Amino acid sequence: MLYQLSYRPLRAPHGGPDAALRRTIVPPSMGGVTQTAETTPETGQLTLRDVVAVLERMHPLDTAQSWDRVGLVAGDLDQPVSRIHLAVDPTLAVIEEARAAGADLIITHHPLLLRGIHSVATTTAKGVAVTELLVNDIALYCAHTNADVADPGVGQALADACGLTRTEALEITEGQELGRVGDLPAPTTLAEFARRLHENLPRTAGGIRVAGPADGAVRRVAVLGGAGDSSFDAVRAADADVYVTADLRHHPALEAREEASLTGGTPYLIDAGHFASESLWLPGLASRLMAELAGAAARLEVHVSQVRTDPWEFVLGASGPEQDPLSGPHTNDAGDLA
Numbered sequence: 001m002l003y004q005l006s007y008r009p010l011r012a013p014h015g016g017p018d019a020a021l022r023r024t025i026v027p028p029s030m031g032g033v034t035q036t037a038e039t040t041p042e043t044g045q046l047t048l049r050d051v052v053a054v055l056e057r058m059h060p061l062d063t064a065q066s067w068d069r070v071g072l073v074a075g076d077l078d079q080p081v082s083r084i085h086l087a088v089d090p091t092l093a094v095i096e097e098a099r100a101a102g103a104d105l106i107i108t109h110h111p112l113l114l115r116g117i118h119s120v121a122t123t124t125a126k127g128v129a130v131t132e133l134l135v136n137d138i139a140l141y142c143a144h145t146n147a148d149v150a151d152p153g154v155g156q157a158l159a160d161a162c163g164l165t166r167t168e169a170l171e172i173t174e175g176q177e178l179g180r181v182g183d184l185p186a187p188t189t190l191a192e193f194a195r196r197l198h199e200n201l202p203r204t205a206g207g208i209r210v211a212g213p214a215d216g217a218v219r220r221v222a223v224l225g226g227a228g229d230s231s232f233d234a235v236r237a238a239d240a241d242v243y244v245t246a247d248l249r250h251h252p253a254l255e256a257r258e259e260a261s262l263t264g265g266t267p268y269l270i271d272a273g274h275f276a277s278e279s280l281w282l283p284g285l286a287s288r289l290m291a292e293l294a295g296a297a298a299r300l301e302v303h304v305s306q307v308r309t310d311p312w313e314f315v316l317g318a319s320g321p322e323q324d325p326l327s328g329p330h331t332n333d334a335g336d337l338a
Helices: 048-057 092-100 123-135 154-161 190-200 232-237 250-261 273-278 281-296
Strands: 021-026 035-039 071-074 083-087 105-108 139-140 167-173 176-189 209-211 217-228 242-246 268-271 300-304
Touching: 021 123, 048 071, 048 105, 048 273, 071 123, 083 281, 092 105, 092 123, 105 123, 105 154, 154 167, 154 176, 154 217, 154 273, 154 281, 167 232, 176 190, 190 209, 190 217, 190 242, 190 268, 217 273, 232 250, 242 273, 250 268, 273 281, 281 300
Parallel strands: 021 300, 083 105, 083 300, 105 139, 217 242, 242 268
Antiparallel strands: 021 035, 071 139, 167 176, 176 217, 209 268
16 A cells, blocks of 8 residues: 555644533443443643653653654644554554554554654654654654553453463563563363464464464463563463564474473463553553543543554465465366365
């Protein structure tokens, strides 16, 4: 898809003593429902400064990992905010979606400028993104590893999706709790656990990948949203039956399963996908922002992006838990995938 720059005038402050204005949260289309509340607003105008103050109470900047780049990326702290757009990634499609919705602020999990760049010319995607934000008067704020370590935050949202009710930190990194670990209310099989988790995740082309026997027993679960193949030592120390994370590379995953084969077969592995495992945080963030900000705003809407920023489009030859992966993809006589 090609993106063309589309500009709109800088918006003047808006609001006023309307009798009743709708405040809305729109969660992603993953089985959630739209939450709305009718209130009689005050006449105050919410500013970006107000929103940033709340975000930094929820997710303090000094709790981010040392390599991370979090906080306000673009925007004037005194600009008015009445529409907030939440997403996992600040992609061009997300920015266009926010612009079309009239958003004043985009809050994403992943940073736009994690690594240094030397130009914001529109000859690159980063440059187009920055230009679109600035010329359309849209602020951008990123809460990354400081949202991972928060409670509630990314890790706890994934733990909730796994059915864990009481959890503790998986590990302590740079003085911050990272990941969660806890016990299911009752034991289950690996296949059944994976099915239930899949039902609670947004649909993506890749689904989830599972390493371990379908009938393997699962009770203790470790989770780490996003890339997690550097935390196997912590998972083993937690005595987890299964580890739910994302971006599992071949060698670390294979070595983890090799080590497990010497100690009873666990931990089993579930790669839930980077986007899917971290998007679960967004509806809860929307609710918390409404609770913190709605009373101070003449008008406030918080929307969760409908753009799925998982980069994969389709998968061929995948096998289910009852299927022999060594048999290869099923084809008919014409060689077409069945």
